[in-house]
Amino acid sequence: MSVVLIVEDNELNRDMLTRRLERKDFTVFSVGDGQQALDFIADQPPDIVLLDMDLPVLDGWSTCTALRNQPATANLPVIALTAHAMSDDKQKALDAGCDDYTTKPIDFPLLLAKIEALLAGC
Amino acid sequence: MAESRFRLPRFSLRLRLFISIAAIVALFTLTNITYQISSQNRNLRLDNLQKAVQGQLASVTTRQQMQDQQKEILVLDALKRGGQQKLSKKEISGALASLQNLANRVRSLGDYAYLDSIEAYKQLSTSYAELDMLWRQFYTGYNEDQTPLATSLERSFENTLALLGAFEAMEVQAAEQLTAQLHKVSRFNDRVTMGIYLFTIALTVGLGYLLIRYTTQSLTNLNVGTVRIGRGDLDYHIPVSGDDEIGDLTIAFNEMADKLRNAMAQVQQSKEKADQANRAKTNFLANMSHELRTPLNAIIGYSEMMIEVYNEENQLDEKQAVEDLEHILSSGRHLLQLINDVLDLAKIESGNMTVLNETFDSVAIIRGLATTMLPLARKNNNQLLVEADENIPQLYSDAVKFRQIFINLLSNACKFTRDGKITVQASYAAHNKQLVYHISDTGIGMSKTALKNIFEAFVQADAETSHKYGGTGLGLAICKQFIELMHGTLDVRSAPGEGTTFTVVLPAQPVQPKIGELISQDDQQELSFVLTPPVASDVASTILASDTEPGALALVALLKDSDNDFAESLQDHCQTMGYSPSDTRLQTLCEHHRPDFLCALLGAESKVLFASGWLALSRSLQEARASELPALLVFGESASYPQACELAARFDYSNRKRLTIPVRQHNPVARRGNAVLIGFANEEFHGTGEALRNSLEKEAWQCEVTDSDAEGDLSAHADLVFFALQDNADLLYWHLIALREKLAHPDSEELVALPGIFLVTNQNSSRVLDSAAIEIELTPPV
Structure with a gap:
């Protein structure tokens, strides 16, 4: 099955999303900040990354930019997850290199559809 | 110093114009007077000259007549000596009348005599009187042969003629002198008049030029200044040209510009304030939205998942369900806290937050709180100590808010400190009747820049701490506002890595009526x-x-x-x-x-x-x-x-x-x-x-x-x-x-x-x- 990496610092949200995705038969890994995410991806590249934007150590935008700057992960599908709901926040995420964007609270079916679409496109 | 003590009268534009006109009028008058004097002088000299010339003419005529008379006498004398011819009575009286006429003429010469020639005239007059007498004797004695000697006649005549010549010469000399003087005076007068005239013209032109130039310059300065100020260059200062009307106008303009500038600055300031407030509001809303969405995400997510599981499996794992419900609950509580905090802030801002004062033992409240918060402190392996002086009086203030403030400050201290010590020190400053509380921790501390905004809503040192330590970011803002409502102060001292000390000062006495x-x-x-x-x-x-x-x-x-x-x-x-x-x-x-x-x-x-x-x-x-x-x-x-x-x-x-x-x-x-x-x-x-x-x-x-x-x-x-x-x-x-x-x-x-x-x-x-x-x-x- 596809491997999903959740990058999220809020414990509850991380736990909830992990379990919901596992129930949909994804293999889910999760980390708490951007640096951990980069380390994890370098070690064990997932099929798709769900990336929170407000992260400690290295925020989501920088993490995504870092991923895009490495040839190995330049095309890795990344969906931004963020509680910032203003219109320019979305643009900011896309500018940083994210493939798609979804606001919290997460519309789970929509998120699944987005994940599947991105995975199918690979 | 001297200048200020003996201040000259104001050299105003009006004064300047007045002085110029007065100078011109004075010079004009002077010119006129000079002309009058010189003209009079010349006329006098001209009269004298005329007199001298007339005297000269008269003396020439007199000489002619005298010579004619002498010739007549010489002829008569020759006739007498040769032919014994007698003169008729009529002829004698005619001759005597002619002599009288001549004598009058000689006398009239005196009218032309001068100071210099008066002596000559006197001699002439005396000599002529003698001659006249001789001539008269000649005529009266002619028929009786008692005529004076021709030689004595001749001598007297020659003598008189010589004196007449001298007089005449003197008259001529006087005339020449007068003519020369007249020329001189005339030339001098012309020069003086011309000089004054030229000076007047020069002065008029000069004064006019200065006046026009000065005024024009001032007006030009003013014009340039007003145009610049009108264009919005309110910092421009028009040079003040002098202590006159234009100077006053310039000063008035400068003052106006100053006032305008101040007013503009004020408007600008209020605009900036309004903009800032607006930005703060927008930021607050954005932050608010973000802060509300995070717990909502958990609430919705867990609920959806539970429904999903139940729908699919027709049952729930009890242990897991309770855990999830607890997550939902804690997120809900967090949300509630957030909303309460925001409402508190809104209430404070709109002035609707009220203070309910009562008398209470603040130290007891703090000790109670310390007990309640012990688990939180221990979570990070912190010690929590309360040190209170003995003389601390009761506090007349809002106990509920007091609790809220200390819960907030203490939980902050617990959150940001690991393996450290949190101390609350309470003391009483008797001199100004204030209760002073220090809440110190040995935690991570804050940088100077972080300290600057610490009491603003949704500000935590940075995003990282917020995620690491939680909290709504509103607590300190609320604390600060509460304490201000309670007429107290909240201060903070901190350095990165050296812990943080919050100091709360509250008045012990009631500051407001009941x-x-x-x-x-x-x-x-x-x-x-x-x-x-x-x-x-x-x-x-x-x-x-x-x-x-x-x-x-x-x-x-x-x-x-x-x-x-x-x-x-x-x-x-x-x-x-x-x-x-x-x-x-x-x-x-x-x-x-x-x-x-x-x-x-x-x-x-x-x-x-x-x-x-x-x-x-x-x-x-x-x-x-x-x-x-x-x-x-x-x-x-x-x-x-x-x-x-x-x-x-x-x-x-x-x-x-x-x-x-x-x-x-x-x-x-x-x-x-x-x-x-x-x-x-x-x-x-x-x-x-x-x-x-x-x-x-x-x-x-x-x-x-x-x-x-x-x-x-x-x-x-x-x-x-x-x-x-x-x-x-x-x-x-x-x-x-x-x-x-x-x-x-x-x-x-x-x-x-x-x-x-x-x-x-x-x-x-x-x-x-x-x-x-x-x-x-x-x-x-x-």
Whole structure:
């Protein structure tokens, strides 16, 4: 099955999303900040990354930019997850290199559809 | 120094013009005078010259005639000697007449004589007289041969002729001299005239040039300056050219530019402020949205998942479900906390946050909190210590807010400290009656830049800490605002890695009166018209400073409204209560009691009502005695402060003390004690009195019902007095007089704590006032 990496610092949200995705038969890994995410991806590249934007150590935008700057992960599908709901926040995420964007609270079916679409496109 | 002491007169434009014109006129006059003098001089000399020339001519003619005469005589003498010819009588008289004529002519020469030639003339005259005599002898003696000797005649003639020649020469010389002088004078005069004339022209041109140049320069400067200032270059300073009218104008322009610049700066400043406020609002909203979405994500996510699981499997794993529900609950609580915090902030900002003061032991509260928060402290392996001095007095403040502040500060300290120590130190600064609390931790600390914004909403040192340590980012903002509401200060000292110390300073003494405690309010929002004596103790001195003497009487009007219907009914009642220009009752009350200050509780929407009421009042008082206008004291929420100011300005209270005092809402009388009900015995008020008494006694008040308390003995010792306002206000009036007397002559040095006085009336069977009187809520504050 596809491997999903959740990058999220809020414990509850991380736990909830992990379990919901596992129930949909994804293999889910999760980390708490951007640096951990980069380390994890370098070690064990997932099929798709769900990336929170407000992260400690290295925020989501920088993490995504870092991923895009490495040839190995330049095309890795990344969906931004963020509680910032203003219109320019979305643009900011896309500018940083994210493939798609979804606001919290997460519309789970929509998120699944987005994940599947991105995975199918690979 | 000398310049300022002996200041020259102002060299103004007018003075300059005047001097120029005066100079020109003076020179013109001088020219004229010179011309006149020289002309006179010349004329005189010309006359003299004419005389000299005439003298010369006359002497030549005389010489001619003399020579003719001599020739005639010589001829006659020759004839006589040869032919003995006799002269007729007629011939002799003719000759004598001719001689007389000649003598006249010689005499007339004297008219042309000068100082120089007068001597010559005298000699001539003498010599001629001798000649004349000889000639006359010659003619008279001719027929008798007694003629003088021809030789003596000849000699006399020659002599006279020589003298005539000398005279003539002198005349010629004089004429020549005069001519020369005339030339000289004439030339000199011409020169002087020309010189003055040229000088006048030069001066006129020079002065005109200077004047024009100076004025033009000043005007050009002014013009350039005004154009620049007009273009918006308000920093430009027009050079001031001199102490004259244009200089004044320039200074006026510069001042105008200065004022404009200041005004512009102010406008710019307010604009920047407004922009900043706007940005802050936008940021706040964005942050708010972000902060609300995070817990909502968990709530929705877990709920959806649980429903999903249940739908798919028709059952839930109990343990897992409880865990998930706990997650939902904690997120929900976090959300609630966030919303409460935001509401608190909004309330503070709109001025609706009220302070409920009571006396409490702050150290006990802190110790209690320390116990409650021990688990939180231990979570990060922290020690929590409370150190309090022994002399710490009780605090008169808002206990609920006090708790909230310390919960916040302590939980912050616990959150940001690991394996460290959190200390609360409480001490009392007796000199300024302040309680000082230090909350120190040995945690991560903050940088200087972080400290700058620490008390702003949604600001945590940075995003990382927020995620690592949690919290809404509103706690400190709220703490700060609360403490300010409580008349205290909150300060912070910190350095990265060296821990943080928050210092809370609160005044131990009450800084505000308890007047607000007299207000009764229930859900119906009634109107009560309350008379209360001033709060005798420190309140009067704090609020009114030197304005008020002890025993001052205050007339307090309390209004509270919020919806339009109520406002309308309120307006009706105000009219019946004297808050309208047509009614005289409030005015009468004021005139009778001559209050020293007027208190008003100003609700957010009672502005119009108040305006009309106060207008009537102040008008009537002003007409009576303008100097005796009572001080206006407006109580209200801070939001109504501008209105209060506007009101005060309208009634010329600008120089008086006016302030707003946060009034306790929903708080009936806090104290328990004696209540006196006066005037409730009659039929009209009996029911009301009973109801009031029942409700008071239910709340453990001691009640006394009396018909009249004119002496004031009873009510002076009461904590609360209720008056039933009869058709006439006599009772009230006498009671107030009695109270005043008592206050004016206090029995002891001790300050008398005066009762709150409620005026109960059901005039016009008013729904609002009825309910106001009966349904006074006497539940203690939570």
